[in-house]
Amino acid sequence: MITRDDIQVRLDSLAKPVGSLGRLEALAVELALASRALTPLTRPRRLVLFAADHGVVAQGVTPWPSAVTTAMVETILSGKASSTALATAHGVDVRVVDAGMAQPPREPWPQHFNAHPVAPGTADLSSGPAMTEDQFDAAWALGETEAKNAVDAGHRLLIAGEMGIGNTTAAACITHALAGIDADTATGSGAGADAAMRGIKRDIVAAAVARLDGRTDKAALAAIAGFEIVAMAGFYAQAARQGVPVLLDGYVTTAAALIAERLCPGTRAVMIAGHLSAEPGHQAALTQLGLTPVLEWQMRLGEGSGALVALPLLDSAGALLCDVARLADIGA
Numbered sequence: 164m165i166t167r168d169d170i171q172v173r174l175d176s177l178a179k180p181v182g183s184l185g186r187l188e189a190l191a192v193e194l195a196l197a198s199r200a201l202t203p204l205t206r207p208r209r210l211v212l213f214a215a216d217h218g219v220v221a222q223g224v225t226p227w228p229s230a231v232t233t234a235m236v237e238t239i240l241s242g243k244a245s246s247t248a249l250a251t252a253h254g255v256d257v258r259v260v261d262a263g264m265a266q267p268p269r270e271p272w273p274q275h276f277n278a279h280p281v282a283p284g285t286a287d288l289s290s291g292p293a294m295t296e297d298q299f300d301a302a303w304a305l306g307e308t309e310a311k312n313a314v315d316a317g318h319r320l321l322i323a324g325e326m327g328i329g330n331t332t333a334a335a336c337i338t339h340a341l342a343g344i345d346a347d348t349a350t351g352s353g354a355g356a357d358a359a360m361r362g363i364k365r366d367i368v369a370a371a372v373a374r375l376d377g378r379t380d381k382a383a384l385a386a387i388a389g390f391e392i393v394a395m396a397g398f399y400a401q402a403a404r405q406g407v408p409v410l411l412d413g414y415v416t417t418a419a420a421l422i423a424e425r426l427c428p429g430t431r432a433v434m435i436a437g438h439l440s441a442e443p444g445h446q447a448a449l450t451q452l453g454l455t456p457v458l459e460w461q462m463r464l465g466e467g468s469g470a471l472v473a474l475p476l477l478d479s480a481g482a483l484l485c486d487v488a489r490l491a492d493i494g495a
């Protein structure tokens with residue numbers, strides 16, 4: 164296992180004054196640690212976009228109807244979403260996965276979205292558990308499979324993204340429950356909630372988490388999560404098992420990262436935080452995981468967009484460790 168010291172020794176041996184690349188060197192250390200390699204690769208890489216709907220949307224927690232989830236998946240598939248434009252710009256393979264639950268009768272979970280509407284989403288978390296433990300397990304397994312398939316296909320860096328109208332309410336519940344912040348701080352405006360809507364959302368978040376009585380086990384997390392969020396948690400856990408780094412996006416992906424670390428301690432070791440979302444609870448979630456975001460650009464979109472914008476900096480950090488000569492090689 165390589166250590167922080169090993170990486171620092173390598174950085175300091177390169178043909179440049181010690182420390183002269185500033186924060187890029189800190190990022191190189193993070194990338195090497197997460198990759199468990201002194202010469203980490205960032206290519207090929209894949210973005211897996213998990214889509215799902217949320218029953219809590221019925222309570223007026225977002226200005227957008229659930230139909231926008233499917234409309235955006237179609238836009239993503241056409242390559243015309245923010246995420247897909249950025250993925251194309253940066254040479255990222257994209258997969259779109261329907262994390263929704265086909266029911267009843269229970270059909271196999273779709274492995275790939277084929278321009279059909281996203282399968283039915285979670286139950287309304289304001290009036291009962293969002294999903295059963297069986298559904299939690301199925302969503303987790305879906306994410307694990309996606310990570311395994313990506314690694315088997317040769318990908319060396321993985322990004323999870325999400326599309327799910329209403330999912331910042333689930334993310335707020337998870338962050339309130341797992342990162343020790345109050346419901347008000349955990350609740351942001353998501354995709355554009357105004358002050359009144361944000362108030363409704365905060366009260367729903369507070370009540371849903373209060374019902375857990377301090378429990379944060381799988382059953383408790385199933386009550387407040389979303390299918391795409393649990394799938395991303397399984398994705399991260401599997402990536403960690405495979406020793407492949409993951410670049411986190413914003414508030415919603417970090418909520419998934421909190422679940423992964425809670426249920427599979429140590430998953431955090433492969434995580435790099437792409438950016439700090441404008442959602443007010445994101446900083447606490449990153450702090451809980453011990454992560455420092457690459458960018459602070461007031462982005463608040465999701466779809467993996469913040470991770471994709473940070474990605475060229477990760478490429479730069481990797482190039483430094485892989486391609487720069489050593490002082491000893493140039494006789495200096």
Ligand SMILES: Cc1cc2ncn([C@H]3O[C@H](COP(=O)(O)O)[C@@H](O)[C@H]3O)c2cc1C
Pocket residue numbers: 224225226227231235325326327328329330331332352353354355356464465466
């Ligand atoms: C057109 C559109 C594109 C998006 N792309 C990502 N999101 C983001 O907004 C949603 C979460 O916000 P809330 O919880 O407030 O609904 C998620 O779908 C997330 O990915 C979008 C939202 C919209 C409207």
Ligand SMILES: O=C(O)c1cccnc1
Pocket residue numbers: 331353354412413414415416440441442462463464465466
């Ligand atoms: O930071 C995020 O992940 C985010 C913020 C707003 C809307 N959707 C996602």
